[in-house]
Amino acid sequence: MDPRIREHAEVIVDHSVDLQEGDNVVVVAPSVAEDLVVALHELIGDRGANPVSLDGSTRAARAFMRASDPEDFELPSHQMALYEEMDAYIAIRGQTNATETSDVDPEIMAARQRAHQPMLDERLGKRWVGTQFPTQAQAQLAEMSTEGYENFVWDATIKDWDAVREHQEQLVEILDPADEIRIVSGETTEVTMSIAGNPCLNDYGEKNLPGGEVFTAPVPDSVEGEVLFDKPVYQQGREVNGARLVFEDGEVVDHSAEKNEAVLTSILNTDEGARRLGELGIGMNRSIDQFTYNMLFDEKMGDTVHMATGRAYEDTVGEGNERNDSATHVDMIVDMSEDSFIEVDGEVVQRDGTFVFEE
Amino acid sequence: MDPRIREHAEVIVDHSVDLQEGDNVVVVAPSVAEDLVVALHELIGDRGANPVSLDGSTRAARAFMRASDPEDFELPSHQMALYEEMDAYIAIRGQTNATETSDVDPEIMAARQRAHQPMLDERLGKRWVGTQFPTQAQAQLAEMSTEGYENFVWDATIKDWDAVREHQEQLVEILDPADEIRIVSGETTEVTMSIAGNPCLNDYGEKNLPGGEVFTAPVPDSVEGEVLFDKPVYQQGREVNGARLVFEDGEVVDHSAEKNEAVLTSILNTDEGARRLGELGIGMNRSIDQFTYNMLFDEKMGDTVHMATGRAYEDTVGEGNERNDSATHVDMIVDMSEDSFIEVDGEVVQRDGTFVFEE
Secondary structure, eight states: OOHHHHHHHHIIIIIISOOOTTOEEEEEEOGGGHHHHHHHHHHHHHTTOEEEEEEOOHHHHHHHHHHSOGGGOOOOHHHHHHHHTOSEEEEEEOOSOTTTTTTSOHHHHHHHHHHHHHHHHHHHTSEEEEEEOOOHHHHHHTTOOHHHHHHHHHHHHSSOHHHHHHHHHHHHHHHTTOOEEEEEETTTEEEEEEOTTOOOEEEOSSSEESOOEEEEOOOGGGOEEEEEOOSOEEETTEEEBSOEEEEETTEEEEEEOSBOHHHHHHHHTSOGGGGSEEEEEEEOBTTOOSOOSOHHHHTTBTTEEEEEEEOOOGGGSOTTSOOOOOSOEEEEEEEOSSSEEEEETTEEEEETTEEGGGO | OOHHHHHHHHIIIIIISOOOTTOEEEEEEOGGGHHHHHHHHHHHHHTTOEEEEEEOOHHHHHHHHHHSOGGGOOOOHHHHHHHHTOSEEEEEEOOSOTTTTTTSOHHHHHHHHHHHHHHHHHHHTSEEEEEEOOOHHHHHHTTOOHHHHHHHHHHHHSSOHHHHHHHHHHHHHHHTTOOEEEEEETTTEEEEEEOTTOOOEEEOSSSEESOOEEEEOOOGGGOEEEEEOOSOEEETTEEEBSOEEEEETTEEEEEEOSBOHHHHHHHHTSOGGGGSEEEEEEEOBTTOOSOOSOHHHHTTBTTEEEEEEEOOOGGGSOTTSOOOOOSOEEEEEEEOSSSEEEEETTEEEEETTEEGGGO
């Protein structure tokens, strides 16, 4: 097997979930990722932990959902019992057909998700990581060769994550005490928002692998201005290009898109919170140098910022601050590599992708 | 997918484990069997049951075992919790390399098996089935073409199992009240044994799919005579040919083999019970017309009998009768298709493979 698969497994086991002797671990993976599953089992055995391997077949999930009556969905109490007794959870993505669930009624998917919510809550309370195995279908989605995509995935994930943490911590230290953020890119984006009192988190490859962003939540009513998102918004298998949002008092009061504007409209109309921002993130993983239609990577792309309409993460909202709530959380990306800057309380902290602490 | 895969799935769900609405079901399968897993998920969804799919990767199991310290093995309490909450268990075999665990120390395998024993006991207490997906590696082991092996597997498993039950019940009715069995084949096999008081079981595709045998336990001390086993005994990846056992007062007092006699000797020397019989079975599945080095099929081969040295199944030992106990249970097969007969209390019930109720 490619030696980088064993290196990837080491990052997962030793850095992301910090596996200990006697840990009960669950690995979920599609069969195409068998090499990584094998490499993980070598390490799990070596560390004296106990593995259970779940089959992440999207074909099986599709078959089950299409055959089910959505009113029948219930919490699978045996799987819940498995999760209650586990210490660490390793989720490996690796699609062999990125459009496998394209013919499953979204209502059915949503009903299953609701029934499974307690399982999600349970595993988010454990040590967990979501990561990627490079597949041909995802290379195709990214418009890359198979080998090119393999290089891309492993370059982005196999890193000295302690060094990444230290590097990113410099930005956290600037943002954590800050109030106003101003983001300007070309003629098309100029937006201000307050993050006062909201904690800034450093993502260095623990729960997400790759990691590589610093993120927080804007104060919901504080967002003012206009943003043109340079990268596609990929939702429900459709691509919204040239999405543009105009904010007043934190709310989207105008929007447009060059392609699939209706999808953007439907996102914003989901609920009240879907028209306000729930996240501001700054991508810092420069190994991610192209958009691949995979948010696990895209939102960490170096020299970008992303804003998500919808739900804010609990950890990013300070005590006493308002938390934006919504059923959705849709990340959208602005390229900051040229003719762009980020100002924090009137001081430029990044210009054309370069941070002040990098000069 | 081959339409027989969906038929196989229907037999599993509706006949073998009799899946009901709300059942918690666990499917364990290697990735090569994905089509069958998909077909099962369609039916599980349709029946309103809750699936969990375990990955049966032998490569991962090998990697884990080789990396482990056998003293570290413990019961994985998360997997145990999963099994405690399940109602039905579907195990699909389908090796992609029949010698995958050939470089795992048998001591390590045994240590893991001991640690996992409570899980085995737990799942044997649920509705369960073990079945086969046809793979190229198992076709190769059976010395068959891929298509030939597919036909073989599906012909043997997709049957009207209620009709099989009725047909086999005729033999159960003869054997259940019987005392002495005499089996004669050519010049090489003549053996008598008592089955007095021991129940005769009808295997019609429930826990084993394919099914197709009627079996019971001999009274341990009653076996007298000599048996030449015509089919290979396949143990620990090695093939014992021409195994010959001589019994006195139920005990093997002499043995030989044309090939790998040492393996046969080591089986018999496992413990006290390994030198006595624990099972007499009569194969009745005539779709199984050749030996394939896979006991799930071989022991049900039409026109054969098999005797197992070692442990007797609890259900086959009558109240107050002695149960042969051993760490081993090794099935060995005698061809009864020619120059052979089975006598029950002095009456011939099968001659050259044809039963009295078939004449």
